[in-house]
Amino acid sequence: MLKDLLRTIKLIFGLAFLVLLIFSCRTTKFVPQDEYLLNKVKVESDTKNIDKQELKSYFRQTPNTSILGFWKFHLALYNLSSQKKKDGWLKRIGEAPVIYDPFLTRRSDEELERYMHNKGYYDAEVTDTVYRKKKKAEVVYRIVANEPYTISRYKVNVLDDSLRTIVRQDSTLSAVHLGENLDMDKLGSERMRMVRTLKDQGYYRMNRNSISYEADTTLGKRQSDVTMLVGEQEIQDSLGNIEYQPHKKFTFRNFYFLTEYEPRKALFSAHLNMDMVPQDTLKVDNYYFIYKKSLRFRPDLLINANHIGDAGYYKVSEVERTYNELSLLRLFKVINIQFEDTGQRDSMGRPMLDCIIQLTPSTKQSYSFSLEGTNSSGNLGVAGNLNYQHRNLFKGGEILDVQLRGATERQSYGVKDSVKFFNTLETGIDTKLTLPKFLAPIRSNRLFQYSTPKTLFNLAYNYQRRPDYTRTIARASFGYQWKSSEFSTHRINLLDFNLVKMFSYDPGFIASIENLYIRSSYTDHSISSFNYIYTYNTQRLQKRTNYKYLRASFETAGNTLYGYSKLANRPQELTDTLAGGQYKFLGTPFAQYFRADLEYRRCWVLDKYNTVVIRGFGGIAVPYGNSKQVPFERKYFTGGANDIRAWPVRALGPGTYKADPNAFPNQTGDIKLEGNIEYRYKMIGMLEGAFFLDVGNIWSLKDNRPGTEFRLDKFYNELAVGTGTGFRFDFSYVIFRLDVGMKLRDPLRPEGSRWIIGNRPYTIDDFNVNFAIGYPF
Template sequence: MKYKSTDNFPIFIFLLSLLLGTASCSTTKYVGEKEYLLNKMVLKVDDKSINTGELKKNIKQKPNLKILGVWRFHLGLYNLSGRNENKGFNKWLRRIGEEPVVYEEFQAKRSLKQIEIYLRKKGYYNSVVRDSVLYKHKKAKIYYYVTANQPYRYRNIYHKVDELPYHFLSESQNKQELSDTSNLRKYVAADSLSSNIKSGLKVDSDILNEERIRISKLLKNQAYFNFSREYIHFMMDSTNKDHQMDVFVGMKKPALSKATLKYRINKLEIFTEYDSKLVLMNDLVYLSELDTMEYENAEFVFRKRMKIKPDVILSSILIKKGDLYNLNTVEQTYSRLQSLNQYKFVNVKFEEVHNTKSDSIGLLDCIIQLTPFNRQSYSVELEGTNSSGNIGFAGNFNYQHKNIFGGAEIFDVQLSNARETVKSSQQTDFNSSEYGIETKMSIPKFLLPFFNAEKFRKSYNPKTSFSLSYNYQQRPDYTRTIADASFGYFWKSSKYLRHTFNLVELNFVDVKNLSDNFLGSINNLYIQNSFADHVIATSRYSLTYNDQNINLPGNYNYLRFNLEVAGNTLGAIDKVFGNSKTIDYDDNGNIEGSYYDFFGIRYAQYIKSDIEYRFNHRINKANTMVYRLFFGLGYPYGNLKVLPFEKSYFSGGANGLRAWQVRSLGPGSYVSEDAIYPNNTADLKLEANMEYRFKLVWVLEGALFLDAGNIWAISKKDDRKGADFQLNRFYKEIALGTGFGTRIDLKFILFRIDLGLKLRDPSLEESKRWIIAHRPFRMNQLTFNIGIGYPF
């Protein structure tokens, strides 16, 4: 009765009825009289080591897509269409929907055969696969049963012909093999410890193919340019070996003698403004403008003049005249040229030099074709936000020059302006404005004063970055300006690992015009200090791991780790030179402490670190689960024993716990009775999110989410009641929120709307924190968020 008394309960009932009605519509509307809808597919395997996900890919017929595991939304759209398929509306419904999957016995038998083939590829030569079908109410449920039986495993692995048992190769097969004395066979045998084929592993044709690719790369890295993986083969013998196989890694004698010939780079030719269209058209104007220049044993071909300094281009090219051909060097050259962000097209090709004087080594001309981007570009960005009634908009003007000084430097300028209307606890609105300018410069060099890091530069191709920014924020309660300067580096140590190291980062924060109402709302001295004028001199390191493959949708991991240390260098300088401290007085004129300053402004000292992990699990093309964990901790000490406001953690908002307005949650169970607007920050943050995303219609997507977490204070000087982190109670102060959202994915941008609902609120009395059991539902309890892009 408590829930029925709410004004919006009829709306809830209507929406629920609509949802159930859609879900319960006949799914067999367009299934023929003697046909059956494939309602469910069940795969049962008796060997848990077999990858059932890969096994399911071999099944030719799968049931219609489901949302939440039960709702065939796309089939329902198709069934909403009328019988006349020529009508425009019916055609549209069928196009965006999904046609019913009708069970076919032929496809089931094909699936059985494909499963058997897959199992044999994985070493299960004696497996048994069968199926059974259950028919009920025009629906079919098919079961696939796999009895794997004992798999075959590798026993002995041979890389030399002389090591083989006498019966392994026939006389004709023996004649086709490269001899053990050949250099190619020696390279492969010497590198056998790196082989993917190991004694005791299950026989796997995919592993054999990977080994073929590995050996081919190994030999190409030894200058065998014309060697092909097709020359590598495997012979296996399982006779009387009790589910074991001996494997011989064979290498056939190449039909072409060039395949066993090493190659050296004869000439390096670089086209810096290559236009494939004009070349194919044999454009006389384009060809007449080409000029040639010799520089550092390389020949540059350009139009009119060199736009980028030749030494900058050569520093990204690891292929050198006179060196032996090496595939790794070629791949790294591709990667480095693309990372310059100067060229939209990069091609490295080789041409053999014929009629050479030597028969023992071949010669290659290396031709590198580079097609540049436009040097200058600009863009305009507009954003709108709405979080629990806080309406705002922002605009950015971005300008980029990709080669401002001729050294492939990338120069960015961003002008920004934002305004927001914020609702206070007194139900009055006030406006805030923000203006900013930011400039960045990225240089494809490793600038490190007083140190020689040539080996590091060659290995990781680091870049140096500079940035300057100025930000002005005007609010009714205070005015703040932030000036920032940084100098650092970024590089990639592997395909998935990226590092950023800001050696020096300076922030000057000036806070003025603090209103009496604002100071009254933060009567805690510890929090007031976080709004004082200060300088932050920090060094920051960030590591990011991301194994996402944009071109191949699937599961991927994302890990980000940050470590930040501030104020130690300035503190050491003050102590070494014996600089005097400034006395700090409180509002009553009493001495509160003392501190060092930097150009008359107090500087902060702290250490801060956080780690974030995300896992994206792709269930199928229409359903995805995303998980996120975040933990962060900042510890202030020394000169300013409080984390600056802009370095503190907060919770709530469109990218955190979406059932709470931004900065309105925590710390812990703390409740601020005097706060005019949400502004809660703290030193420690713990957050976990789970989001189920599903495709709906066209560009429309849906999401259901569950968010949990909070922030806490760790300093003993923070005396806000319930704000401190305690092991015996922090888990009782975990906030929990849920909700649903819609997304509009336009590929180049994604608009997001999320509605969050509180489930557990730590700011309430401990016995009443579960809101579902203690409060009737009302629409105004939903927290409304608009954002750009996915929340995580």
């Protein structure tokens, strides 16, 4: 069955590529007489100080989009349509040819020249050359930058006495430096930075109109004298007369929480939606909570989430932190923060604002059920999840999540005529309670400036029946999670306890590991660990933008229990001849190890159709003290839909070790290195394509199986290499993925013949089909 599927997939790929490649050669099919298809546009510059990629954004006309760097796939689809029909599905999903337009070329010249002027190249010259051949045109823009104007002197002149001290103290943070180009974009960024600095010091009405620049370029030698002018506030009366007044520092009078804000009704109200319908009000100091019937949230929850006014005056950073805190509560689907000038002044004569926080609550309780097909390396199964969520369990923003999961999968293992089938079964329950506060005997205000940590409790139980063994895992954890910036998230578990019980071993499996060090990984054990995870992620959901992703984790287990056992002089018990004597906790040996992982991803969005993503992963797990081996569930594996896709999951490694092909694939290791690169391109509608290259392997630190141990002078020669192609079906809410992996280099083969191309013909065993949900990384 798998062989037939692979043949069908290869046939479809081959035919699709051949047909579209043939028709893509007729790229000028819809180009009118005496017109030219804009085939290529490029820019040449005599200076390396200008970003050519940035220059391309100023082109007023660009060619049809290509995939794979050369293939105008969407134009080819358009060209497959009939010339007799003005409309058709191929025209709708394809891309019409871009006809060269001389007017837009001249516009591009002007835009490029304007860009160069903004970067300080006031004498830059931009010309274009158009090459026409066989109804195709190529445009080359050439930029002669000439010498730029630079900044020889920079000063700040403060015309508003109330701002002078703050601006002078901030001068060391200026991004404008002497000797740099007279860059208008950089000066504009510096102006906005100064506006934010002053708004963060209480000057609520400060805006960019109060800051301007003067530049004297008559000094000679292409030098300029630049002055930033920080002026007074511009005020216009009812008659249109303009006067200037010193900026005022604003404080706060009252805070209003509209806890049941209705955006639709607010559209018909001139006021901030406080007097639209009969509502009740609860007053706590200068906080007013406006609600209907009953207040859904405890006042202290909203008061603690609000940091506006903490400094005693208006700060834009406190407004942003308050918005973030309210968003992180996950209780509201609409959050608006607005201000009204009260016209009153405090005891020091400073004007006062009222802060109005409009909140639209999310659904309090929700249930969901999902049923999904699973496929692990061609093995079909089904999984179901029943989820329950309660937001605001005790009116303090507590979130309770309960998930019931059940899954079964029909898997096969073995080769040729010895293929065996079996069913795996997994059931479990996972309960999480999230508290929007820092439950600890220390104050968190100074420790956590960006957001208040959440306290997390977790209880879970999982039952797994596999062909080689059956096990249960009971888990309890307690820890915290918080954000230190827009992109940085921290997760720390002070206690992460797992109790693993294993039974119903397959006799063949036990015999296969009888004299191996890894045998101790498959015994009853407990894990009492401390772990920390740091994540830096600039990816924005629902937006196709460049992003970076970094995840670093650290875990150590068993140290406290080992130290206590040593101090208490507790006896060690012999639980396994290879593992030696071990201390026990709750009647089972406890694991002691150290583990660290590092993962990095980078995504480049080349254009609206093309994306490149890279990923690197490295991890190591080291047992010590009470353990000779790291527990099975803390070891690494590779292969499958999200790793080295040319191999089935857990079928690769460790090192050059070749397992019995008739045994269930269950290879694990203590070290993992992996690198991936994937090129993704949009095809038709929801259909996307991809080409990928995967490199990596796993190794053991201590193992008596041949070829499994990591050696610094050999590991690079034991890397597996796989490539392949695939399709993604993007339904917006979920992505279904089909990847076909092909082995290029197999470390399980003898040294010198590990590269398949040039050494032997390909067989069906060199291909692997992966079905999955979501992108691999």
